Amino acid sequence: MVHFLTSVTHRQCLAIPFALITGLTTSMVILSAPQAIANDFESCxxxxxxxxxxGPDAAGACGQALYPIDLASCTVDVIGVAEVDAxxxxxxxxSDRRPQELATCVSDIHQGLEVANSTAVLNNCRSSVLPVRFSDCVVGVATAASLAVADSMSQCIAAGYRPEDVAPTFIFSR
Structure with a gap:
């Protein structure tokens, strides 16, 4: 029995410093999180x-954004490659749920093709459900088929999945 009591005491002695260190570390992490989030909004x-x-427009946009850094990066990247207003x-x-992909879409189309209407590129990338796939389609179709950017965008934005023969094969027809 004496051996049992000393082993319990030894385990308790190790648990107390561990609990103290864990408690202090957790509180430091929790206290530093709001500062990191505030810096994201400030940076945005x-x-x-x-x-x-x-200033008021920027503050409102960053304040409403779930990921303010992504919003700012998207806006700055689009302005950098396209001839559109800020x-x-x-x-x-x-308005896009994937702002980084929107910026990638706009920059890929502008880098891969000669674009005459940057506003149309921005609106089509914003309308696309998968902006990166859309930009791949536009650049690929325009390059391979020697189409204008507007024509390739209209072809790619209209592309969709059109199922054929969707009737199940296990049901007998009468």
């Missing part, structure tokens, strides 16, 4: 203001 607002968005790019990035 300052990048949007630097891109030419008015407000237009901001509205497009705000």
């Amino acid at each position: 607002a300052s990048r949007l203001i630097g891109a030419g968005i008015a 407000e237009q790019a901001l509205v497009a990035c705000q």
Whole structure:
């Protein structure tokens, strides 16, 4: 019995420092999280203001964003490659559920093809459910078929899955 009591005491002595260290570390992580989130919003607002968005508009957009860094990156990237207004790019990035993919779509089309109407590219990328796949389609179709950018965008945005012969084969027809 004496051996049992000493082993319990020894285990308790090891558990107390471990619990103290864990408790202190957890509180530091919890306290530093709001600062990291606040920095995301600050970074978003300052990048949007630097891109030419008015201060109140930038603050409102970043305040409403779930991922403010993605919103700012999307807006700055779209402005960098396309000839669109900063407000237009901001509205497009705000309304898209995948802002990083929207920026990738716009930049891929602009880098791969000669684009005459950047607004149409931005609107089509925003309308697409899968923007990166859409940009691959536009660049591939325009290059292979020697189509204009507008024609290839209209072909790719209209593309869809059209099932044929969807009737089940296990049901006998009468």
